[in-house]
């Protein structure tokens with residue numbers, strides 16, 4: 022049972038606290054009173070350092086679309102290890118991965134690789150600034166685009182500080198955020214064309230870019246309404262502002278990402294997670310003329326971009342092996358499973374007489390203790406009682422051998438079958454019976 026003060030995880034965490042602030046180096050994987058340390062994983066099963074095996078519905082924050090130790094990825098990475106791990110020269114692997122992505126998505130005319138999604142967003146922002154000569158970045162309230170000051174405003178907004186829904190406050194996420202970073206941030210509400218239009222029109226001569234997730238992660242993988250993205254595309258096109266889609270999570274929703282579900286093409290797309298097959302990665306892909314800011318062939322580029330581990334061949338071969346095994350059939354199968362899981366959770370809430378739902382798209386889901394229509398950050402923001410129920414559900418699922426993230430969001434990998442889905446749903450029903458639900 023978790024927590025157990027006598028566990029190896031608890032003692033490892035005590036040791037970790039002596040060498041790292043908070044015993045942690047990645048906030049997302051912390052849980053109180055201590056995180057569960059992992060010993061090994063295979064497929065959709067993770068074994069912790071105390072020998073407890075659980076079903077994994079996080080898959081390292083959705084990065085492992087084929088689960089752990091997927092044989093084609095392991096083989097590609099192992100073969101690359103024999104040839105060397107990183108060189109001060111390019112490899113054919115980075116060309117092959119870029120070609121695979123280019124064949125999938127119409128707007129991926131050129132791309133650059135980084136080591137994380139955060140870096141990919143940072144690079145896209147720099148490209149947009151160099152391309153336009155302007156500096157401000159517009160982003161949706163509550164959206165997470167990585168740990169970068171210029172896209173963090175409002176990421177942790179609360180009812181106490183978020184202000185007017187139609188003109189959200191630019192709340193700093195970290196202490197120490199330079200006022201200049203906030204001054205160069207514009208925040209608009211997701212899925213509200215009228216409010217977004219008023220905010221963006223007033224800033225149109227100052228904006229270097231508008232960044233948006235076509236399917237928003239923070240509220241629970243809520244798809245943008247087609248009219249909202251159509252407005253953003255038309256507005257940015259008219260004003261000459263690059264439109265960036267952050268598909269670092271949502272890319273797994275379609276063979277060509279979530280953007281394939283909308284009849285429009287952004288100027289740049291940021292990628293990460295699954296395209297590295299479980300190794301560190303990020304990428305910016307987009308229009309050739311915008312991406313030309315990185316082109317060094319005619320002298321010093323507008324945006325000089327380098328990085329010791331960019332396009333490291335292990336990530337590249339693992340990413341390629343992942344994508345080669347992630348075609349129409351695999352995407353459709355896990356998306357169908359995702360649809361079924363969301364529907365079944367909704368039915369089980371109803372059967373238990375508890376107000377709740379599972380939101381999401383494709384193979385991604387999040388469980389909420391509200392029946393309200395979820396359209397954006399505010400509508401999905403839990404009440405204190407709703408948050409307590411989510412935390413209790415997370416704990417109850419964990420103790421039934423099911424791993425979802427602390428806010429009860431999860432995703433399905435291609436190695437999950439009907440048996441695992443059944444275990445998830447049975448554990449959900451049993452856990453729900455234990456959770457004190459909001460009045």
Ligand SMILES: Cc1ncc(COP(=O)(O)O)c(C=O)c1O
Nearest residue numbers: 137138139165166167269270293
């Ligand atoms: C939408 C989105 N953008 C950016 C990032 C940052 O990516 P990374 O954790 O690889 O830096 C994430 C990570 O979860 C994300 O979900």
